[in-house]
Amino acid sequence: MSQSNQRAYNFNAGPSALPVEVLEKAQQELVNFHGTGMSIMEMSHRSSTFEEVHNEAISRLRKLFAIPDDYEVLFLQGGASLQFTMIPMNFLQLEKKASYVMTGVWSEKAYKEATLFGEPVQTASTKEDKYRNIPSLEEIDFGSDDAYVHLTSNNTIYGTQWSEFPDTGEVPLIADMSSDIMSKPIDISRFDLIYAGAQKNLGPSGVTVVIARRDFLAKANKEIPTILKYSTHVESNSLYNTPPTFGIYMLGEVLKWIEKQGGLAAIAKQNEEKAKLIYDVIDNSNGFYTGHASKESRSLMNITFRVADEELEKQFLTEAKDAGFVGLNGHRSVGGCRASTYNSVPLETCKALQDFMIAFQNKHK
Incomplete structure (x- = not known):
């Protein structure tokens, strides 16, 4: 794993990440x-x-x-x-x-x-x-x-x-x-x-x-x-x-x-920040990444997207797994990629995905 405490970058859709201190x-x-x-x-x-x-x-x-x-x-x-x-x-x-x-x-x-x-x-x-x-x-x-x-x-x-x-x-x-x-x-x-x-x-x-x-x-x-x-x-x-x-x-x-964490108002702010990190990469990728949901209906909990072509998408998911990212495969019924950024997913985990997505694009554009 890429993280010092050996915790995965967990984007599972459910069961999903739990706070480390609770565990x-x-x-x-x-x-x-x-x-x-x-x-x-x-x-x-x-x-x-x-x-x-x-x-x-x-x-x-x-x-x-x-x-x-x-x-x-x-x-x-x-x-x-x-x-x-x-x-x-x-x-x-x-x-x-x-x-x-x-x-x-x-x-x-x-x-x-x-x-x-x-x-x-x-x-x-x-x-x-x-x-x-x-x-x-x-x-x-x-x-x-x-x-x-x-x-x-x-x-x-x-x-x-x-x-x-x-x-x-x-x-x-x-x-x-x-x-x-x-x-x-x-x-x-x-x-x-x-x-x-x-x-x-x-x-x-x-x-x-x-x-x-x-x-x-x-x-x-x-x-x-x-x-x-x-x-x-x-x-x-x-x-x-x-x-x-x-x-x-x-x-x-x-x-x-x-x-x-400060209650639901603080949790909501964190969730907005986490989702923005990933949506910003999608929106600024010039089509390398494309979101499934229309912008006005986007979820702050489940970010669904595709990579430029099918072979690159497979490579993206393989390399992401090797880098310690878990759960990024889209649902079997629709395919693609999905990052679930629920309450307990840390901001640092979303930042790590942002960095990985940018690096992957720069390597393959």
Whole structure:
């Protein structure tokens, strides 16, 4: 590896980079957590020790993300993919429609699951343009009686991100924020339900965060399996069955790290700086590098691009790997290159990629 501490330049799309200090603290506490003589992974999820860890993580999440008091915070399992099913199962009644904004593979998957429970409608889509951009707010046409409007706030595969969210009025707004949750401050009250896998910005894989308005949850279908009801997990404080205890512990530690960085405003500034380093190389390369996403829809979390020709692109990825860069291959469905610059990816890692990209171009132009 090129770095003195032997850490890779990690641009994995998920599971992704975690703060070194969080990993080191977990290492220190792994065998004997707070003098209990056990690892956090070995103790009962019903114990007072774990309950404190669990509740503290919820409290930190509420404070950092400015979650209003009339919202529930849940730690669930099954990833965002299970939420694709749980949402229509709970909220899409047969006589209702739900509007899905199509911006990539994950919104396609969410829409497909909804077809099993009711009548979802693709209210707007940028598929014809290879998902290079986010639809304009004017394109999003939904019914006033829709069960909900669903969108994916950041698209990991195509490198696009919503900069402004639609005002859906009385129609509930639901967002899959798996790949940009807590990357910047947002107004939670604009949404009725937010869900996100933790493995991009919040911790290791295995935990799914759900933030939902209580009065919206009260409208859920009650004639569904117990484990798939949101009310089941609300009533048990996410402890209905054995939760991913280590993942929740790690999520709590990542939240502490975000606090140390100065909170979400500081994190947002860092993310803008990191993405700019790489986008500047693309924009100033005279076509040697070309971005996939249109400039107005660019993601600060996933930077997708191509190299001048296919053979050079293969060489770029090979040389990058040899130089200690990990995870720069684009998603298998679209190819190309992708640098995921989530919260925990250091500025220095993005600067190293910037330098590598410039050097590679200078060598081959």
